Amino acid sequence: MPRTFKPFYGWWIVVVSAITLLMSGGIGFYSFGAFFTPLIYEFGWNRAQISLSMSIMGLVGLTGPLLGTWVNRYGARRIMLLGALLMGISFACLGFTFSIYYFYALYFVAAAGQIAILNIPVLTLVSHWFEKRKGLAIGISVAGYGLGGMIMLPLAAYLISLLDWRWTYHILGMTICFVLVPLITLVIKNNPSDIGMLPDGEKHTAQEKQQRTPVPASNIQIPRWTLPRALRTSTFWIITISFMMVFVGTSSVLAHAVPFFVGQGLSNQAASTIVGIAIGISILGRIITGYLSDRVPVKYIAAMFFMFQVGGLLTFIFPQTQASGPVFVAIFGMSMGGLFVLGPTIVREYFGLDSFAPIYGGLWAFQSLAWATGPYITGYIFDTTGSYNSAFIAFVIATLLAIVLIIKK
DSSP: OOOOOOOOTHHHHHHHHHHHHHHHHIIIIITHHHHHHHHHHHHOOOHHHHHHHHHHHHHGGGGHHHHHHHHHHHOHHHHHHHHHHHHHHHHHHGGGOOSHHHHHHHHHHHHHHHHTTSHHHHHHHHHHHOSTTHHHHHHHHHHHHHHHHHHHHHHHHHHHHHSOHHHHHHHHHHHHHHHHHHHHHHHOOSOGGGGTBOGGGOBOOHHHHHHOOOOOGGGOOOOOOOHHHHHTSHHHHHHHHHHHHHHHHHHHHHHHHHHHHHHTTOOHHHHHHHHHHHHHHHHHHHHHHHHHHTTSOHHHHHHHHHHHHHHHHHHHHSOOSTTHHHHIIIIIHHHHHHHHHHHHHHHHHHHOSTTHHHHHHHHHHHHHHHHHHHHHHHHHHHHHHSOSHHHHHHHHHHHHHHHHHHHHO
16 A cells, blocks of 8 residues: 655644744734825824834844743743734734824734744744754745735735725734634644654654663753853854844845835835845745755854845945846845844754743844844934935944854854
8 A cells, every 4th residue: 555645744833833924024014114104194193103113013022031931931832822812903903093102002012912923932833843954944934924025015005005004904913813823723733742753753663762761860960051041151142242233234224225215216116116026035045044054054154144234235335236226136135034044043053942942032132122223223324414325334344243253153
């Protein structure tokens, strides 16, 4: 009788992880721009007032270590289920907005739910299911974030034009609830041991169980990584400082790329299309980074993708060529994609799985601080000097320093 092929259950975990990041990132982050003009028209708020809601979402990332501790204690599945409900309901309720303070409060609650279905729990989950192909699995999962940017931003804009911004918030929020809650409930398992397997699909055999004899605990002491212990190492701080210096530039480009290209003479639609295509290219960068990290020391991969960011930033400093747009799309898109895979991959390589969630949560907190401050710094420099050049030159220098730091680690 022919043997039927049954895929490793871990790949279903990867599929649901990618869908989760698609919806949490695509709806919670990338769709925000579609609501900008309707909110200004409805309430007369200025851009600074509306943008503050995104800063609030970024600063919620400072709770990363606490979230990581909860993931370790309660399991990713429970945290993700609660996060999907919280983000979905909060996003749906944004359609009832009547004041700026209600708007801020709902975005704060939505951010609390969003972080519970973003990288920390999702990639902790994937890391437990894979060992030999962990990089590829993480890369495919994080590719969902890029797909979210490609799909949810134009979808939100279309729904706003077809219905209005209030109904669009209702629909997007309910979509999170009706799609993610059942998927997480029915598919997600915290560990392969929950279904009698080992990472990568290996099975426990009766012979292996008989051969395993317990080793007296008093005769062996295996040091376990914890967040407090990691915080006392130079490795953690070199990784953290490197990624902070890079992410300040990444977030600034994502926030200011459209107005920059408009300032170069492109229409708003053309500028938005360029940035959207770059987000699409980032999917390829995420998968390539994951694939390479299974074969090459991750610090060298990080240095390569940091250098891609340098190339992307240079297109903003020397934009007077026809090739600057395509070069930005290709190089910066690849860099952006790789960066989102490198964080969890490098934490796992240096600190293992014992306390992956809280340690990655610590890195995430500092990255979030850089992510929240970068766009404001860039905007302030432009308002003061009338040009982005000083900001982007500073980001090039910071990224080059990050390359030196990460290579020496």
